[in-house]
Amino acid sequence: MTEAKNEKFDSYMTAIIANRVDGIIREMTNTLLRAARSAVINSARDFSCSICTGDNRLLAAAEGLPIHIFGSHMQSKAMTDFNDDIREGDCYLHNDPYSGNTHAADHTFLVPVFIDGEHLFTAVAKAHQADIGNSLPTTYMAGAKDQYEEGALIFPAVRIQRDYTNIEDVVRMCRSRIRVPGQWYGDYLAGIGSARIGERRLKELCEKYGKDTIKSFIRDWFDYSEERMAQAISKLPKSTLKNSGAHDPYGDLLPEGIPLNVELRIDPEERMIDVDLTDNIDNVDCGLNESEACASASTIAGVFNSLDPTVPRNSGSFRRIRLHLRDGAIAGRPKFPHCCSVSTTNVADRLINIVQSAFAEIGDGFGLAEGGVGMGAGFAVVSGKDDRAENEPYVNQLIIASSGGPASPVADGWITYGIPVVAGLMYRDSVEIDELKHPLQFQYLRIVTGSGGAGRNRGAPAMEISYGPTELPMDVLWPCDGTIYAPQGVRGGDAGSACQHFKVSANGFEEELPSIVEVQLKKGEKVRGNHSGGGGYGDPLDRDPRKVLKDVLERYETAERAREIYGVVLTGSGDDESLALDAAATRKLRSERAAA
């Protein structure tokens, strides 16, 4: 890409064009959401759209999931590195975790956008597929010892359209390997449609403003974003923060779990943050390894969570973060052929948590507690045959329950948080839509009282869920975390509750399940369990007693926990609407606790 000509930062035109670019991504997003077939995309919004520059810098990502978009420029780079005959009308399919993708399940459509023969942008639509042809019917192969056992078709920026027409060989490969191919093909059309809408609108944008103005904008937007990031960092004290955490144990392979370490070096004078992940263990022979995209995206997300939330997310602001990754580390750059099937969630969630909670060490008002982790029963991939539709096969990921969000210095946790990597952005399935689309029935789906980590600000409570197949057997797979190591509070806040799951037999016998689950349920059998609660921020004895009263009234907390943990004394009962705060008794109890 040749350089822009106009030298002066245009405070007005930059704002106008940034709005337009944002509008283009929102239109891409709307297209993908509404046109897609699998619930994981069209109900849950497990996808992200972004725009990269022709020289492979992330320009804008609107409301993309943090874990998805921080690496899309690595994928556009793979496209330009691997193909020397890119031209208008091309579209590339990329899902290779070894050349920039998050994990193999995220099919990414890359459309190079040419303006007067120059490759100026790449429109990127990335969507988590319901199935990608793995050896088991799940897109999260926790048990796969390497990429071969994982079994997905891998596309390292493979051309899938030329001259705006499908390259049918590649489409046929997918249709021959991916379960429920019609569903995949519908999602494929939606993904292509989204990227093509981005292409069309970017061309219109360049036509309207002229290529020179657009190039000035690109430069100015990166400079502006970098300046915003630099200003945010300059407000932090100079510090070196070390933090650790761990993913749950996994069978004999990881009896102690996966220990994780991060070191953050904040330099407000240089206005830079160093994020160092090099002190982590080597890759392991299972699907929990981080891809480079996920190791980067999750740590950067942890940093963004701890700064001014209006700083734009793009390659400009990323210039102020120096990331240190090690080759062959579980949270670094993976060594081929290690499996990264689960890299977008489990270890990534833990990395976000330890980065954002490290910031809390600076002092009150900084950082966040740990968010609820674990893709439990409410995030399971379910599959089988549907007796209601002539035994047609089905496979899909449910996204219906949620872990609790972390408490922050100023607010309680977000209830529909999901997990740290999606941070509340994803939509939830409807009970009725899930029952309509799959032959299963839910028994309950609700908040668990008293499950959010106590604190001055409270972590969000967890949800619990129960379901089973209505007729034919159903395979249920999920890679949970947070069953052993619960999400921690910070600055005196308590941990959220841990995950716990059971298989329930037809006669009611309950068998507790490990974190990572592969079960087949027959008619009458169910799974049930709860996700984890978010960690609390600050001392529970400092929580406003009126908020504690409301928590008890609204059944987020029990009267017992109010007294024991929060030191708040209540009188009356919720049943007859007489519950009230005993302010004097509360003051007395709290001063006793503080003295103890």
Added chain:
Amino acid sequence: MESVLAYRISVDTGGTFTDVIVTDTKGHMTIGKALTTRDRISVGMKEAISAAAGELGISLEDLLGQSDLLIYGTTRATNAIVTKTVAKTAFVTTEGFPDILLLKEGGKFNPHDFTEEYPDPYIPRRHTFEIAERIDAQGRATTPLNEALARQTLETIRDRGFEAIAVCLIWSIANPEHELKIGAMIQEIMPDVPFTLSHQLIPIVREYRRASATAIDASLKPLMQSHLRGLETDLRDTGYAGEILVSTTAGGCNHVEALVEKPIYTIGSGPAMAPIAGLTFSEAEDMGDNVIICDTGGTTFDVGLVRDSRLTFSRDTWLGGLYTGDLLGISSVDMRSIGAGGGSIAWVDEGGLMRVGPQSAGADPGPACYGNGGEDPTVSDAAVVLGYFDPDYFLGGRMTLDVEAARLAVKRVADQAGYTVEETAYRIMGLASDLMMRAISDITINEGFNPRESTIVAGGGAAGVNIMTIANELGCNRVILPKVASALSAAGMQFADIVAEEATSLVSLSNRFDMDAVNATLADLEDRLETFRRTLPGGGDRYRLEYVAEARYLAQVWELDTPLTVPRFNSQADLDALVEAFHQVHERVFAVRDEGSPVEIVTWKVRLVVQISEPPVATGAIDATTEAKSATTTRECYFGDATAVTTPIHKASDIVPGNRIMGPAIIEEPTTTLVVYPGMSATVSAAGNYRLDVS
């Protein structure tokens, strides 16, 4: 409805102003405005009608005595929700699923922003009651209704003094038996407590959408029953003997009784009338039936769409914001609102970028130019700096503007942005216009609708300031600023039809299509509407029925409204026509079609439209345009350059139909100001509306 009487009155009771429009038998419109009164709504209404009567030179009593129809629109329900003064409402739902209203459908804007509290559910969890019962997706009762326990629960609700009850059970749309039984028990146990059953109000799949609509509707019942009946009594007391109708968000109007039953339909009913006005004015000016309607207020900009003479509808209207508000769920006129208007504040952020909004100076202190102590530069201040408003004759002389305060405010942004005060003001206007243009793009381009092939009808007091630049930016060359732009919703009521809609959820696949079942469904919907139609005065004999399928490709979950071309399916060709119509809608909106996929129809809707007014006869364009009288005054105005342009200022009273005014020029109407930018022009049509040429 034949009429020998002279007048028809429409009343749009907004949050601040009550707008009244009175039409005489010749179709001539007169505006009356007054401040809305909170205590007794009819006081402000009477004042506004009196104002219009004064314009007409007759007394209030004579006007009311000589009118045969009064159409009333109100924001009462919306205000009650915003101020949290709705009834104490119990939420009754299926055991195991108490958190439907809390959990909503997920989603959030900024993933890195942890400063916001999670929103409270529309009905508190402590007012939620679970009932032991369960229907499955096929409509079978997998857990029978435990009537004894249900009765106990309802008795508790009665004893705790609830004023309304919302009942939404899982899959009640597949089998309404349990909801109906609970309804019967409520009537027996507490006959005075109003309630709403979800399958009756909104028979659609997705429990949150149904629950939210049901909760909102039930919570409004006590309040809106007394409000609407009180209005009726007050009007009768003044001697008004004509018909009273209420505007609805379904894009028409209806009887008081119908809205007492479903008060949710009064929410957003004012803005829902604007597209009707837009379509009427566009057709009257011979500018076609594809219309974009823009309504600019002090704090919000509303935009809606009419496509091929049909209003557009959405089930995705949120009260209080996407994700964090409460979903209306019902199919309502798709008017989208963004926070942008004269009060939006301009600022420069840490990185040096100019911004406008989302903060607003609101009404108090308001823009700096109001002189009430506001110091932040607003869009209105920018307009003052640019010379667009006469500081001594703002709002027809009702207010004097402080130009120095406006300049000082804008200068604060100018100093940071590195432009002159006037250049900055022009850019503030540009950013505000850009926000509005994006809102228009969202509802047009993003839905496959080309603004270049449609007409913009602009309304609201602040519309004239930048509508021409917005239209130019969109490439839309047909623009109308109606004479009654400042009361667009009240104008729309004048042309509203009586509208009723019935819908049923019947999932039908195009490759396994049960024609008999679908035809039976359509017949049932027609029957229900027919029964209603017969209750109308004069039998509602000028009517039409519209048939719509809410459809999608198999396995999609978001439906698209697809009009049916036939009222019944009699052959494969009828079905093929529906499938093809769906492919076309899908391709238009999403740029792709999937010929191989079956089409799944989820909801069938029939809409009854009873015509009660005569549309104005198209007056067409003016053949010969004439020069307007030369302007009596000029002002120094800025249009983007650092230097001023001496600009003619035209008073509305000096302009007659046929006049063409070349930009740069400013036209001052009593309730709005039109800025004609250099190179553009405005022509006054035979009907007195402004036809704007932005090319």
